Amino acid sequence: MTTEDLLTFPLALQGDHVPMVSFRQVSKSYGSLTVLDSLDLDVAEGEMVTIIGPSGSGKTTVLRMLMTLETIDGGVIYIDGRPLTHMPKGIGLVAANSRHLRKMRSNIGMCFQHFNLFPHMTALENCMEGPVNVLGLSKKEARERSEQLLAMVGMVDKRHQHPSCLSGGQQQRVAIARALAMRPKVMLFDEVTSALDPEVIGEVTNVIRKLVAEHNLTMLMVTHQMGFAKDISDRVCFFYGGRIEEQGTPEELFGNPKRERTQQFLRAVKEAV
């Protein structure tokens, strides 16, 4: 994208209701494959937005771009009104340098499908790692914060276990506590229950339900569990071919889908169950 194109984007978002997350005309392609095509998506503070859609529709890519694990090819992403992927320079925006990325990234936490806990650390050490080594907390403060969060996810008894000694559901709960220990404003969940045995999915979804009920976190979640999405989302976005095909409240989207492709997808999902 040329600097001229970037001039059309504001240096910061202003107004009464600045969204916590804002994608503005964001594009992403791998070679000739366009994964996201000029995506616009706002998520308000405290909102829980669920992304559903067929495989390959770009759901994971949206979260990975927010986590800065993926660069973007066009557009700008704003977090809490400030540009994430770019930084102000003079009158316009330029691509963010690593210092800017580090500053902005502290607002965001992410949980992965395969947990990605550090295998050489215990559950507690996993949670303390960021607070001690990134936020600069004392060991004592970090331990207190981590134990509190591990208690919240029901893992405090196993805090001295290594990930290899924990079940998938337990590992995912520790991973959620680890991300929360950084006190992010935005939490991202990418199919956090997809790698789990059916009988332990509930222990992870219950933790997320609790987060929605008791905290004012802004959350973006990709899931294939339609029932869960229906229960806890403020809004559901149906992705198709790198675009938002349809979005609305869970009642609207699941109860009365307007677009043909949405109806097809929901029918196919229902049949699979």
Added chain:
Amino acid sequence: MDLREPIDHRVAGRASLALYLQVRIFSKLGKDHGMSYFEFIAKYGDRILSGTLVSMMLTILAAILAIAIAVAAGLMRMSPNPLVRGIATLYIEIFRGTSLLVQLYWIFFVLPLFGITLEKFTAGFIAVGMNLGAYGSEVVRGAILSVPRGQWEAALALNMSSGKRMLRVILPQALLIMLPPWGNLLIELLKGTALVALIAVADLTFQAKQINATTYLSAQSFGTALIVYYIVARFVITPSMRWLEGYMKRKMGRA
């Protein structure tokens, strides 16, 4: 299941069998020359021992140097900076692509022409260390690359700096992966130290050569050296590396 004990018995058994055979064969050979193997050992044992200690010192110092170089060159090979990458690649190409003996001669005989004169023991372990460091760098790089991508991503999601990601998340896991190949490299390194006898460092090989030159007891001199190298490799280095691996696995809760 704990296999450690039976393995220890087997190792001890093999070691004593090797020693026993050595004594039997050499005493028989020795008698022909009018000296039993016991007499040989009694007479030259202290020289063999001092040579062994020199060889082990060389091995330890060269290993430390090799590990330092391997980590540095391995990391440099993955640098985004092409110049840094190029320097590491050049180093690795030179030291892997040419003979250790010629490298040793270069360091000992040619560097003084450029004003760098090294003592022969120092020249010896530096040559061996630099050579094995080049091989080790590929082991380090391979181990780092085999740490799953998700680990990098999780560390980035915690907003860790690139240095901390490497040091606190990737390297500890890579270490466990690279221990077995390092065991092999250290044995190569031990064997490589024998070449320093050629610049008259009084290591095990040098002592064996000296004893042979004065006594003509070739089978005893070189046979003893052969077996000492084997014992150090097989019964000191290999078990130490196994122990280290087990220790690290236990620390990671994987045992």
